[in-house]
Amino acid sequence: MFRCSEVAERTSRLIDDELGFWPRVNMKLHIAVCRGCQAFVEQMRTTRALTAMAGGAAEEPVPSDEIRDALERYRMRSARIS
Numbered sequence: 001m002f003r004c005s006e007v008a009e010r011t012s013r014l015i016d017d018e019l020g021f022w023p024r025v026n027m028k029l030h031i032a033v034c035r036g037c038q039a040f041v042e043q044m045r046t047t048r049a050l051t052a053m054a055g056g057a058a059e060e061p062v063p064s065d066e067i068r069d070a071l072e073r074y075r076m077r078s079a080r081i082s
């Protein structure tokens with residue numbers, strides 16, 4: 001399964017439907033169990049939708065401090081488990 005950083009790297013491609021089958025499965029598995037990435041994907045989707053409605057070029061959101069913290073906590077927890 002992907003790590004948070006790998007999910008974050010691929011989020012825009014997931015939304016644009018540019019990922020292959022297995023990367024997409026890995027993304028969905030990770031997102032299903034990781035609240036930090038759920039929040040990040042939601043934020044990205046919302047930003048994309050708003051940008052599309054405004055008719056402008058899509059701009060990648062920078063993860064907020066809150067999400068970065070959540071990702072960091074998740075990474076530390078995963079590191080302890082493995």
Ligand SMILES: [Zn+2]
Pocket residue numbers: 003004005007030034035036037038071074
């Ligand atoms: Zn994650």
